[in-house]
Amino acid sequence: MDALVNKRIKEVLKGDQNAFAEIVELYQDKLYRVCFRMLGNKHEAEDIAQEAFVRAFINIHTFDTKRKFSTWLYRIGTNLCIDRIRKKKPDYYLDAEVSGTEGLNMYSQIAASEELPEDQVMKMEMQDRVQYEISRLPDKYRAVIVLKYMEDLPLQEISEILEMPLGTVKTRIHRGREALRKQLSNM
Amino acid sequence: MNKCPEQIVHYMHEYLDGDISGEHEQELKTHLASCPSCQQHMHELSKVAAFVQSASHISAPNGFVEGVTARLPKETSKVGMKRWFHSHPLLTAAALFMILMSASLFSSFNEDQHFSFTKQPNLVVEGEKVIVPAGEIVIGDLVVKNGDLQIDGEVDGNVTVINGQYMASTANVTGEIEEINQVFDWLWYKIKAGAKDVASLVDGKEDK
Numbered sequence: 319m320d321a322l323v324n325k326r327i328k329e330v331l332k333g334d335q336n337a338f339a340e341i342v343e344l345y346q347d348k349l350y351r352v353c354f355r356m357l358g359n360k361h362e363a364e365d366i367a368q369e370a371f372v373r374a375f376i377n378i379h380t381f382d383t384k385r386k387f388s389t390w391l392y393r394i395g396t397n398l399c400i401d402r403i404r405k406k407k408p409d410y411y412l413d414a415e416v417s418g419t420e421g422l423n424m425y426s427q428i429a430a431s432e433e434l435p436e437d438q439v440m441k442m443e444m445q446d447r448v449q450y451e452i453s454r455l456p457d458k459y460r461a462v463i464v465l466k467y468m469e470d471l472p473l474q475e476i477s478e479i480l481e482m483p484l485g486t487v488k489t490r491i492h493r494g495r496e497a498l499r500k501q502l503s504n505m
Numbered sequence: 506m507n508k509c510p511e512q513i514v515h516y517m518h519e520y521l522d523g524d525i526s527g528e529h530e531q532e533l534k535t536h537l538a539s540c541p542s543c544q545q546h547m548h549e550l551s552k553v554a555a556f557v558q559s560a561s562h563i564s565a566p567n568g569f570v571e572g573v574t575a576r577l578p579k580e581t582s583k584v585g586m587k588r589w590f591h592s593h594p595l596l597t598a599a600a601l602f603m604i605l606m607s608a609s610l611f612s613s614f615n616e617d618q619h620f621s622f623t624k625q626p627n628l629v630v631e632g633e634k635v636i637v638p639a640g641e642i643v644i645g646d647l648v649v650k651n652g653d654l655q656i657d658g659e660v661d662g663n664v665t666v667i668n669g670q671y672m673a674s675t676a677n678v679t680g681e682i683e684e685i686n687q688v689f690d691w692l693w694y695k696i697k698a699g700a701k702d703v704a705s706l707v708d709g710k711e712d713k
Contacts, residue, residue, distance in 0.1 A: 350565035
């Protein structure tokens, strides 16, 4: 696979767009999946994943063919996702802890509506539930959890994709896992 | 629960990441065996992993690749040309021939900077100026290169001035008068001359 991809990359470097279309074909599902899990929205995921491929094409000359192409591509994709998440971040996150309290989040600050959030959550389909819980994670934990559990990537590769030390990746996975544990404790 | 060593939770995560040392694993196992609350914690954490992994594998929507290619910057002309050459070898050869031909013509235009003119018996030359004196009749075509031409008499034929000026007072020229000062005019003239040569060749053959 890597040999084929490197051959295609060489063709792309000569400016051949048809060769790039083949690369997109090979990686579209992987990249789209990661974007979708991180953004939780099909249209946004498609937009960002396509944008990631366009950026990869434009910057293909900076790719070191001795390295893994998927790692490089994931890096472009996750960076774009994180940027997108931060841009649309509201001023208040319901999940954010209220300063000066422990374990009290913004949910506790709003008056209960007819139906408690948990009850609504219980009615969700399992698939939607997974996506919902992922989207409630803070973005720095979201990326590692998506890459670790949904794409089954080794920790070393995650550290390369996110350009952070292995120790940081581990810490974030631990915290992300704890956060999910708390979110799921009512299941 | 408070009595549980802090590192136990850390070991749980190490265990789940699959990079726990034998020593830590042993410690974790003995602790879990004796502590129901940590057992519960461990169970919940394993459930998290199973839960997240239960997400179905989705694939990119239809038309994803086309969407990407539509958003790519325009292909460099280099490759487009290369592909065009591959699909039109004959035209490529013709184009190449034309390029080489015109290159040789350009160079001949540049090299040909010296003053010259068609030899005719009754012409007068002053510096770089050819004069057809008054009262004289030049029979045949007259070409002046890199010099001026002044006609006071008569020319019975075509007159061509290349890279120079044509001056006539009461000139009487029976044929065409041409003044060429530009490279493209020069090219056009060469091509026409070539065509005329070919035509006369064909005519000559036919005459025979």
